[in-house]
Every structure is written in C-alpha cells, then in structure tokens.
Amino acid sequence: MLMRQLTRWIYLKVNLLVFKLTELFRVCFHVLKRDLILSFTQKFDWLNPLFFLVLFTSLIPLSMDPSPENLSKVAPSSIWTAALLSSLLSLETLFKRDFEDGTLEQLYLIPYPTSLLIFMKIFAHWLSSGLPITLLSIPLALMLFMPADGIITLFYTLLIGTPILSLIGAIGAALALNLQRGGLLLALLLLPLYIPVLILGAGSVYAAVSGLAISGQLALLAAMLIGCLLTTPLMTMASIRISLT
Amino acid sequence: MITILKKLGSPKWFYHFSHKLTPWIAFFSITVLFTGMIWGLLFAPEDYLQGQSFRIFYVHVPTAFLAQSIYIAMAIFSFISLVWRIKLTEMLSKSCATIGISYTFIALVTGSLWGAPTWGTWWIWDARLTSMLLLFFLYLGVIALHSNFENRQTAAKAAGILAIIGVVNIPIIKLSVNWWNTLHQPATLKFTQASSITVDMLIPFLICFTGFSLFAAWMIILKTQNEILIRESKTKWLKEAIKNHAI
Numbered sequence: 420m421l422m423r424q425l426t427r428w429i430y431l432k433v434n435l436l437v438f439k440l441t442e443l444f445r446v447c448f449h450v451l452k453r454d455l456i457l458s459f460t461q462k463f464d465w466l467n468p469l470f471f472l473v474l475f476t477s478l479i480p481l482s483m484d485p486s487p488e489n490l491s492k493v494a495p496s497s498i499w500t501a502a503l504l505s506s507l508l509s510l511e512t513l514f515k516r517d518f519e520d521g522t523l524e525q526l527y528l529i530p531y532p533t534s535l536l537i538f539m540k541i542f543a544h545w546l547s548s549g550l551p552i553t554l555l556s557i558p559l560a561l562m563l564f565m566p567a568d569g570i571i572t573l574f575y576t577l578l579i580g581t582p583i584l585s586l587i588g589a590i591g592a593a594l595a596l597n598l599q600r601g602g603l604l605l606a607l608l609l610l611p612l613y614i615p616v617l618i619l620g621a622g623s624v625y626a627a628v629s630g631l632a633i634s635g636q637l638a639l640l641a642a643m644l645i646g647c648l649l650t651t652p653l654m655t656m657a658s659i660r661i662s663l664t
Numbered sequence: 665m666i667t668i669l670k671k672l673g674s675p676k677w678f679y680h681f682s683h684k685l686t687p688w689i690a691f692f693s694i695t696v697l698f699t700g701m702i703w704g705l706l707f708a709p710e711d712y713l714q715g716q717s718f719r720i721f722y723v724h725v726p727t728a729f730l731a732q733s734i735y736i737a738m739a740i741f742s743f744i745s746l747v748w749r750i751k752l753t754e755m756l757s758k759s760c761a762t763i764g765i766s767y768t769f770i771a772l773v774t775g776s777l778w779g780a781p782t783w784g785t786w787w788i789w790d791a792r793l794t795s796m797l798l799l800f801f802l803y804l805g806v807i808a809l810h811s812n813f814e815n816r817q818t819a820a821k822a823a824g825i826l827a828i829i830g831v832v833n834i835p836i837i838k839l840s841v842n843w844w845n846t847l848h849q850p851a852t853l854k855f856t857q858a859s860s861i862t863v864d865m866l867i868p869f870l871i872c873f874t875g876f877s878l879f880a881a882w883m884i885i886l887k888t889q890n891e892i893l894i895r896e897s898k899t900k901w902l903k904e905a906i907k908n909h910a911i
Contacts (some may be wrong), residue, residue, distance in 0.1 A: 590829060594822045598812055607808050608826060611801040612833055615840035622844055643836070654825060657746075661821045 446531050447539045454543035458512075465547040468509040469555055475501040476559045487564040494563035495624035498573065499580075501559075502552050503613055506581055509548035510588040510609075511602055513540070514659065518596050524663060537659070538652040541589045549581030565628070572627035576620040579640045583616050586647040593658035615643065673750035675892045676901045682885045689882045697875030704868040717781040720774050722869060726876040728771035731799060732834075734764035734880060738806070739831035742824030752888075754820035755895065757827065758810055759887030763880050765803035772796055791842045798837055802830040816895060 458465050479497040480490055517523040517540075526536050556577055560570045591609040595601035623636035671677060704722035741757035744750055775793065776786045787793065806823045813819030896902050 587829075590825070594809065594825065597818070604808055604812055607801075608805040611798050611805065611837070612829065614798060615833070615836045618840040618844040654829065658822065658825055661818060661825070664818070 443531055443535070446529065447535060450526075450536050450539040451543050454540055455546060457516075458543070458547040461512075464512045465509070465551065468505040468548055469551055471508055472501050472505040472552055472555055473559065475504065476563065479563065491564040491566065491569075491628075494560060494565040495569060495573065495621050495628065498556050498560055498563065498565075499577075499617055499621040499624070502556055502577055502581065503584065503610075503617055505552055506549060506584045507588065507606060507609060507613075508602075509544070510585075510592045510605060513544050513589060513592045514596055515592075518659075518662070523659060527660070527663070534652040534656045537589070537655050538648075541585055541652065541655070544589075545582050545585040549585050553577040553581055565624075568630070569624050569628040572624050572633055575637060576623050576640060579637065579644055580616050580620045583640070583644050583647050584613060586644075586651040587612050589655045590651055590658050593655050593662060596659065596662035616640070619643075673748075673752045675752050675755070675896050676899075678752050679889060679892050679902075679905075682889060686882070686885060686889075689878060689885065693875060693878030693882050696871060697879055700868055700872035700875045704872055708868045709864050714782050717778060720778045722872045724771060724774040724778055725869070726873040727767045727774065728796065729873070730876055730880055731764055731767040731771050731796070734760050734767060735799060735803065735827075735834070736831060738764060739827045742820075742827045746821065746824050746828075751817075751895075754817070754824070755888045755891040756884065757824060758820060758891060759884045761803055761806045761810065761823070761827075762887060763883045765800065765807060767876075767880065768796065768800045768803060772800060791838075791844075795834075795838050795841045798841070799834070802834075806830070 476498060479493060483489060483493070514523060517526075527533055529536065553574065557570055557574060560573055565573065588605075588609055591605050591612075592601075594608065595605050598604060619636050619640050623633040623640075626636065627633050700722065705719050708719070708722075710716055710718060738757045738760035741753040741760060745753040745757065772793075775796070779788065780786050806827050809823040809826055810819045813822065893902070
C-alpha cells in the first residue's frame with residue numbers, strides 16, 4: 420500500500436517537473452525568437468556595428484605606412500580594438516526599445532526565472548552582433564595581411580571573447596537605461612572592465628603569430644566566459660530593476 | 665544585529681556623532697601629516713641610489729596604497745547599502761569615490777614625477793602604472809554614474825553595482841596586466857627597492873601613512889556630512905538642529 424502511494428507521488432512529482440521544464444524551455448525559446456525577429460526587422464540595429472567595424476579597420480592602413488609587414492604587425496591589436504568598440508556600440512539597442520515600450524517590465528512579471536530570460540535576451544543580442552563581428556573580422560584580418568595561424572586564433576578568441584563582452588556590457592546597458600545620453604557614459608563604464616578580455620584576446624593572437632602556445636590564454640578566456648555566464652545575468656537583473664523603479 | 669546596523673546607519677546619528685568627532689580627526693590628521701612631511705622631506709636620510717628624489721616616496725606610496733583601499737571600502741559600503749538598504753553607506757560610498765579618485769590622481773602624478781629623474785621617463789607602460797591608471801578609470805565610471813542620474817538614490821544604487829563589479833574585476837585586471845607586461849617587456853623597472861628600508865626611513869613613512877589615512881577619513885566624513893545636509897534637508901531633525909544652532 421505504502422509502496423503504491425510512494426510510486427504514485429514520485430510519478431506525479433516527476434511529471435510536474437517535466438511539465439515545468441518544457442514550459443521553461445518554451446518561454447526561453449520564445450524570448451530568443453522574438454528578439455532575433457525584432458533585431459532582423461530593424462536592420463540597422465545589427466548592421467551599424469558591422470559598418471563601424473569595417474570603417475574602423477580601414478582607417479588603420481590609411482593612417483600609417485600601408486606596407487604588408489607593417490600592417491600585419493598592428494593587425495591583431497587593431498582588429499581586436501575594432502571588435503571591442505563595435506560590440507560596445509551595439510549595446511545601446513540591447514534593452515532600450517523594450518524598456519521604452521514596457522516589454523522589459525512584463526518580463527519581470529512572468530513567473531519564470533527572470534535572470535534566465537534576460538540571459539536569453541543577451542544571447543539573442545550576441546547572435547545578432549557578436550557572431551557577425553566574429554565572422555566579419557576574418558576577411559578584415561586578411562585585408563591587414565595577418566598570417567593564417569593568427570586568423571584561426573583570432574576567430575577562436577573572438578568566438579570566446581565577444582560573448583564575454585556582451586555579458587559584461589549588458590550590466591552597463593542596464594545601468595544606463597534611464598539616461599538620455601547613455602552612449603558615451605557606457606564607454607566610460609565598460610571599457611575598463613573590457614581590458615582583461617582585450618589583453619588576453621589580442622595577446623593570444625600575437626602569440627600565435629610568433630609561433631607560441633596559446634592554450635593557456637584560451638583557457639583563461641574560457642574561464643572568464645564561464646564566470647560571466649554564471650554571474651552577469653543576475654547582476655543585469657538587479658541593474659534593470661534599479662532602472663525600472 | 666540588523667537593528668544595531670539600522671541605528672548606526674541612520675544619518676541623524678552619524679551626523680551628530682561625526683560632528684563631535686571631526687575636530688579631533690582634523691587636529692590629528694593635520695599634525696600627523698605635518699610631522700610626517702617635515703620629517704620625511706627634510707630630516708630623513710637620502711637614498712644612496714636615488715638621492716633627494718627618493719623623498720617623493722613619502723607621498724607616493726601612502727596615496728597609492730590608500731587609493732586601492734578606498735576603492736575596496738567603497739565597494740563594501742555599496743554592498744551594505746544594496747543588501748540592507750542603508751542610506752548612510754550610500755553616502756559614504758559616494759564620498760569614498762571622490763576622495764579615492766583624488767588619491768589615485770596624486771599617486772599617478774607623483775609616480776610620474778618620481779619616474780622622470782629615476783627612470784628617465786615620465787610614463788612607462790609598466791604593469792603597476794597601468795593598473796593604477798585603470799583604477800583611475802574605474803573611479804571615473806563610478807563618479808560619472810553618480811552625477812548622471814537625477815535621483816541621488818538611484819544613482820547610488822547604480823554606482824554601487826558598478827563598484828562591486830569593479831572590485832571583482834580589480835584582481836583580474838591586475839593579473840592580466842601583469843601577464844601582458846611580462847610577455848612584452850622584461851621587468852627591468854620595479855617600484856620596490858632591492859634593499860629593505862631602514863628604520864630611519866620607515867618611521868617617517870609610517871607617520872606619513874597614518875597622516876594620509878586620517879586625512880582621507882576626515883575628508884570622507886566631511887563629504888558625507890555635506891551629502892546628508894543635501895539629502896535630508898527636508899527632514900524634521902535637521903531643520904530643528906539648524907534652528908537650534910546645534911550644527
């Protein structure tokens with residue numbers, strides 16, 4: 420008798436858990452889909468940072484002696500700086516529109532973990548900004564005569580590095596939501612926090628170009644990414660709550 | 665525990681307490697700083713390697729050390745105010761930011777003044793110099809957040825979150841800057857002397873350090889009092905205190 424009751428209880432609990440989890444996945448997927456659709460209908464939201472990336476990188480050869488050996492020397496630093504700045508530029512659109520039309524407040528009323536939903540928003544933002552920046556930086560690196568080893572490393576480091584930039588940047592974007600001219604302030608808040616990523620990212624590309632091992636730097640970057648994945652959605656949630664009140 | 669915190673955290677209590685305390689701190693910080701400066705700048709023995717230019721050490725090291733400590737204090741105050749919602753610590757952390765950035769600035773300027781005769785250059789991208797510069801930028805961000813919001817309480821909360829993130833980031837920044845520096849250039853220049861410091865130099869240094877700490881505490885208290893006067897200007901106790909000339 421007791422056995423039957425116990426199995427029935429376990430069956431019910433497991434059923435409930437599965438139901439809740441599927442609901443959670445559904446909601447998360449919905450948030451992701453909505454944000455992606457919105458950003459692809461507002462084309463300049465995700466195209467502007469990419470234009471900036473191309474323009475910034477083409478300023479580098481124009482401002483110096485454009486011989487291939489000179490350019491390949493500054494290529495890692497200039498492409499990483501350009502990627503950093505264009506990811507910074509893309510942050511303004513992360514929460515702004517949802518904040519203005521009240522969608523962000525609704526997100527806090529949904530009975531699901533808000534930090535997870537915010538993480539989904541950041542992920543959607545990375546898919547529409549960080550990933551294109553990573554892909555676009557490869558032809559730009561070719562234009563600056565970066566050797567093949569460097570280009571592969573650049574791709575890897577940007578693939579690990581741009582999500583960190585988006586995750587840290589989300590906190591800054593959330594804090595600057597209420598401000599009219601948040602763009603410049605955002606740079607002031609975030610650039611000091613971006614410096615470790617820049618040092619590790621550009622440094623490992625330099626190391627790869629000169630034939631050194633890069634696994635250590637990549638491991639450090641990956642560790643930073645995991646740390647950011649765990650903590651920054653919670654911090655972003657708290658920051659948005661401050662801006663909402 | 666929380667009730668004690670609430671009592672200690674009330675601006676009224678702090679204002680009256682610090683009002684009695686300020687003259688003492690002011691007196692001690694000025695005397696100690698004066699003694700330390702005179703001793704360090706005039707009577708302490710000169711360095712056998714760096715000569716007279718070594719004396720800037722008595723200003724540079726205390727300010728550089730305190731600049732970092734004040735940042736940590738600011739983050740702790742912000743954490744307390746965010747968790748327990750205490751108004752006083754918000755104001756304290758705001759005053760810490762202003763004093764801390766001035767100390768960072770003094771440390772940077774004295775460092776470059778010291779570098780000119782001893783290293784032969786005003787600035788070098790050494791790991792410690794760079795991390796000090798980044799500390800300056802971190803302070804700048806906190807202050808910018810404080811001054812960009814209309815509402816002082818919202819500003820304090822936002823700046824508090826940034827301060828906490830900054831304090832988590834400081835070790836990472838230091839590590840990465842160290843790593844970056846050692847990759848690019850050998851560590852030829854170091855702040856710390858190879859020889860350990862003699863007692864003749866250590867005593868004036870400790871006096872200077874105490875003086876700078878007291879001075880920072882005094883300035884932070886003064887700024888916090890100012891902030892209380894602005895924020896609490898509509899409260900009853902403050903109006904009565906002003907009416908009775910108790911302040």
